[in-house]
Every structure is written in C-alpha cells, then in structure tokens.
Amino acid sequence: MRGLTWDHPRGYAPLDELTRLDLAGANPYGDVPEPIEWDRQPLEGFESEPIAKLCRTYDVMVIDHPGLGAATGALVPMEELFTAEELAGLRFAGRSYESYHLDGRQWALPLDAATQVAAARPGVVVPGSWPGVVEAARSGRMALCLGGPHAFLMFCAVTCGDFLDEEAGERALELMAGLLALADPALSLRNPIGVLDAMAAGEVDFCPLLYGYVTYPLTFSDAPAWPGRKPGSVLGGTGLVVSRRRIGEICDAVRAHLLRLTSEPVQGTLFPATGGQPAARSVWTGGPGRRAPGATVGPPAFYRDTLATMEAAWIRPRFPGYIALQERSSALIREGLLAATPARDLLKTLHEEWRTP
Structure with missing residues (x-):
C-alpha cells in the first residue's frame, strides 16, 4: 500500500515507526494485513497539490480539511469503511472530526490536531x-x-x-x-x-x-x-483520507490501518514518543489510557494550556x-x-x- 504524508517529523515519524515495526514482525500496536510505504510532500503541498490528483497514486493520504470540497468524488467516505457504532466511539480534540464532515458524509478521520x-x-x-x-x-x-x-x-x-x-x-x-x-x-x-x-x-x-x-x-x-x-x-491539523483507486482490493487493510492509527495506544503512546501531535481528545484532556507509567496526572502543558482555544477554533470553508x-x-x-x-x-x-x- 502507498501512503502520502507531510515532510515534518510530526507528520511522518509516527507513521514511519509503525511501518518499521510492521516489517520487523509482530507489531506491539497491532498487526495489519500489509504495511504502508509512506511518501512525503512539503507542508505547502496541502495547498498546491489537489487531493483528487494525488488519489491516482496513493491509497491513504494525510490531508488538510480545506481541500475536501474539490476531492470528495475521488475519496471513500468513512461510512463505507466503518459501522456507525465504530465511528460514534471515536473522540477527537475540539471540532477536528467535524472539520472532515461535508455534504452529509465523513471523509476523513483526524490524525493530528492543531490550531x-x-x-x-x-x-x-x-x-x-x-x-x-x-x-x-x-x-x-x-x-x-x-x-x-x-x-x-x-x-x-x-x-x-x-x-x-x-x-x-x-x-x-x-x-x-x-x-x-x-x-x-x-x-x-x-x-x-x-x-x-x-x-x-x-x-x-x-x-x-x-x-x-x-x-x-x-x-x-x-x-x-x-x-x-x-x-x-x-482549526488546523490533519486527517486520514482513503482513495477509491484500489479500495476493492485493500478494504480490510485500510480499515485495519485507520483503526490502529486512531487507537488509544498509538495516539497516546507512539505519537508522543515519536514527535507526533495526536488528535485524540483524551491526550488533550489527560483522560485515562493516555499517560505513560510514572507520568504526572493530567495532560502535558502544551495540551492543557491550549485546550480552550482548540475547543473554540473556527472551521474554514471547504468549497471547491x-x-x-x-x-x-x-x-x-x-x-x-x-x-x-x-x-x-x-x-x-x-x-x-x-x-x-
């Protein structure tokens, strides 16, 4: 499988570490049918490269929500990959999840939260x-x-x-x-x-x-x-979108990757350890299951001291x-x-x- 992310360690280091663990054998964060080989693009690529064009090459992409409006025809909505119960069980910081909801469908799962x-x-x-x-x-x-x-x-x-x-x-x-x-x-x-x-x-x-x-x-x-x-x-941050190009062949693998990337262990442990900035709400609020052994109670200062802003952040337009x-x-x-x-x-x-x- 081929994936595309952005070329800052925050964008690629957690993903590369998961792939490394997949190739090494049993992955402590959970096994997947096949690994993703991640390419990188400059941060400015979010604005300069249309998502629909990238869908011709990549199976999974890390994207910014303002580009959704021109790309939905090339993407698989999350409702086709997950049950309503699975989607309802996900919790993300602020309005991150909502920012990828357009025309009545959910087009991405938040991976990284920022504002x-x-x-x-x-x-x-x-x-x-x-x-x-x-x-x-x-x-x-x-x-x-x-x-x-x-x-x-x-x-x-x-x-x-x-x-x-x-x-x-x-x-x-x-x-x-x-x-x-x-x-x-x-x-x-x-x-x-x-x-x-x-x-x-x-x-x-x-x-x-x-x-x-x-x-x-x-x-x-x-x-x-x-x-x-x-x-x-x-609101900023990034989300995971899925291309339609090979979905019939790789549906199970895509599901496994997205569920793992949004899981408690990956968001709360692997992401902080590798320089990521998780989208999971529990990381920002200091909820259970997110703290490393011996860590102080509550979220790190970065999340604690900016949570009110994250909760109030405005979602940009997403029209073509x-x-x-x-x-x-x-x-x-x-x-x-x-x-x-x-x-x-x-x-x-x-x-x-x-x-x-």
Whole structure:
C-alpha cells in the first residue's frame, strides 16, 4: 500500500515507526494485513497539490480539511469503511472530526490536531487579550506569522471567523498593522515552523498567534481574545483520507490501518514518543489510557494550556476553489500591511476578491 504524508517529523515519524515495526514482525500496536510505504510532500503541498490528483497514486493520504470540497468524488467516505457504532466511539480534540464532515458524509478521520495559539520563550508571558499583546509588543521582541496562507488565517482568527463583516474586518486589519509595526519584519513573513525555529534559537521572544507544535521547547498558551470573547483561532491539523483507486482490493487493510492509527495506544503512546501531535481528545484532556507509567496526572502543558482555544477554533470553508482564494487573500493582506494600505481600503479589496466568481 502507498501512503502520502507531510515532510515534518510530526507528520511522518509516527507513521514511519509503525511501518518499521510492521516489517520487523509482530507489531506491539497491532498487526495489519500489509504495511504502508509512506511518501512525503512539503507542508505547502496541502495547498498546491489537489487531493483528487494525488488519489491516482496513493491509497491513504494525510490531508488538510480545506481541500475536501474539490476531492470528495475521488475519496471513500468513512461510512463505507466503518459501522456507525465504530465511528460514534471515536473522540477527537475540539471540532477536528467535524472539520472532515461535508455534504452529509465523513471523509476523513483526524490524525493530528492543531490550531493557532500563542507561543513564547520560557519565562515570557503572552497577554490573553489583543490590547494586552499590543502593549507587550512595545517592550518585547515579537514576531507575527504571515507567511504563505497565514496572513489570511490570522485575519480570520482575529475576526473570530466573521472575516466578511466590515466592522470586525477593519478592526482586525488595524490591529495587524499596528502589531506588524512593532514586530520583527523579516521573521514575521515566515511560516509557523520558521517563526518557532527563530524563537527556539533566541531570535524573538513571542508570537501571539501561530499553529502550535508540541515538540518545541517553548511555552504555548491560549490564543489572545478580544475582551469578553473566546480566543479566536482557525482549526488546523490533519486527517486520514482513503482513495477509491484500489479500495476493492485493500478494504480490510485500510480499515485495519485507520483503526490502529486512531487507537488509544498509538495516539497516546507512539505519537508522543515519536514527535507526533495526536488528535485524540483524551491526550488533550489527560483522560485515562493516555499517560505513560510514572507520568504526572493530567495532560502535558502544551495540551492543557491550549485546550480552550482548540475547543473554540473556527472551521474554514471547504468549497471547491477555497484554497486558491485563501492564497490570494493572504497575499493581498500581507502586501497591504507591508505597504501600509489603510485598513478600510485593504478590506474593500479583500471583499472584492471574495465576490469575484
């Protein structure tokens, strides 16, 4: 069987370890009819490579939910692989499971859970409100995360998903412009991995909003919120989809792999041990069956301190063409912020982009 995942250790290390154990003989996490040989693509491949095209080559893929809308014709819905009781027994963090539900069908099982949160060097506290972040940025070394799609995703988070609302949109762009003026300009144009690498190297003290990675030796906390509101954040993470190309031949093997990958032992033990970031809700809440022997009660700080944000995270649109629109919108916002375009004018341009067929 052939599989495709992303080329960060968080995306491939747990999967490669399972394959290694399969090839070595009896796998302590459970046997499968045949192993999966995993290929890797860059993180940006989630946006650039259509899922339907990849389905011609791969049996199982790790994907991001916004690409679902253009791909469902090439995928096997989970209802064709599992019973209603099996699906009902699965529990995932936040709205991860819901993010792969489209047109009345479940198209993927969550593998990895993530959302935008605040990150800082140990000992640095990121304020919990956006006005507080502005004040902290005046005296601290801050970076934003505006590379690739992340300028638009930050905009969506700051508007709490109401990105077409004029008042919310203008306020968000004004905030982003003010923060960028106080931030490290070069680091702020990186993607989350680039910003986190710089932070771990001591080049910057904090970033108020970016996708969290549990493996970094940094402090993560809930995303900032507007006073009186829940944290604004855009759901990320990845899910497992199944191609229709050979499903008649490999249905039993696919079932075995997906059940094992979402199982308690794999999500709660193998994933943390190999640098993964599990989607299972129990990992995030510290539920039973997830702690290693001798571990303290409760989830690790990364999960505990960002759970509220995960629970409140907004699900992006998944209609065909959304990913390209997300990319164009992000470029518009990033270029507008760098050019100091007035928020009202920038928002008007953005809204025109969304009204264009």
